[in-house]
Amino acid sequence: MKKIVKHDQDVIKQHNKLMILDIIKKQRPISRAEITKITGMSATSIGRFVSELCEEGVIRETELTSSGVGRKAIMLDIEPGAIYTIGVDIEKKRINFGIMDFSETVIVYHRIDYQSQKANPEETAELICREIRGLIDREGIPYEKVIGVGVGVPGVIDYENGIVQLSTTFGWKGVAFADLIERELRIKTVIDNDLKVKILSEYLYGSAKGSNKTALIGIGTGIGSALIINGEVFRGGSNSAGELGHTTLDPNGNLCECGKRGCLQTYVDENSLILEARRVADISDVRQVFAAARNNERWAKEIVSRTALYIGITINNIVCMYNPDTVILSGELVENYREIVDLVEQHSEQVIWEPFKGKFKVIPSELRGDAIVMGAGALAMQHFAPLAGSWA
Ligand SMILES: [Zn+2]
CATH class of the missing domain: 3.30.420.40 (ATPase, nucleotide binding domain)
Structure with a gap:
């Protein structure tokens, strides 16, 4: 669709039409006059494109809205049921x-x-x-x-x-x-x-709205991250940027499912939490560990706190690498057990490198399961x- 044929008026027309549709979608409701101002195109051209889009059922005129002193303008909006x-x-x-x-x-x-x-x-x-x-x-x-x-x-x-x-x-x-x-x-x-x-979702509709540089960390079974820079998802060479679960923390650490030792994942995900808990108690799932921690059982509180510490360390590593203005914590472990977010905050004084303190915010995912x-x-x-x- 990207090929531009020289002097091909149809292509130019199409391009302009899509541009106008895009403006209406992003700034709706908007008047014809405003679109004319933004695009610098003639009012006649705008009028023609707008009627075409109306006829095709992609946009619609909405009720008269007051604009300025005593003037009324017909506003344009997209048609939600178009596609x-x-x-x-x-x-x-x-x-x-x-x-x-x-x-x-x-x-x-x-x-x-x-x-x-x-x-x-x-x-x-x-x-x-x-x-x-x-x-x-x-x-x-x-x-x-x-x-x-x-x-x-x-x-x-x-x-x-x-x-x-x-x-x-x-x-x-x-x-x-x-x-x-x-x-x-x-x-x-x-x-x-x-x-x-x-992260695209949080950027468009959730906690990262208006952020220029956002990192998202997902913690559940496994840990990963994603980054958005100026509205674009950062993909890396093969769409694998952010796969930090298998970054090495300790070459002599626990064996990871990937075959290496001491991967980050073996310190923070749900399985690592369960494995750690099994050293001291008969545990089958994460829920029991958090229940015990809420019950003030010391062993469980220590395990949860250790997990929070490693999440804090992960945040510090990401912040040092990318300098985001927002870090979103997401995933089952964080969304089901919000107390872990408070614990991460408590550890941050200790783990975040000085120049970055106060320079970014850590927030839980707003959209959660959706x-x-x-x-x-x-x-x-x-x-x-x-x-x-x-x-x-
Ligand atoms: Zn691994």
């Missing part, structure tokens, strides 16, 4: 879905229990497609208006080619997952690493909206 995307979040034990409209509002959520860890990718894709079809049907949305599907997957994702290179969570390797969904649904599909989708569905919907919107419909 839709589907956001999908595959977790270990659940799959979450959402339908996002053109105004980027998730109009309906849907969740199902599913043991993704034990499932093969084909079965998983099949189930996702079935659920998506059902959801579109139930909501009475015309199928052709759904222009894209976005999926967040934990693991190393070849985002450009839609391939799950490695997901240790699900045991998938080299799976062309986007293709599996796209072929079945006949809807364009984009997949990305779950934390990259999550973040990936919203981000995946937005990702599909960013990818496919300009290509959809007759206006492109």
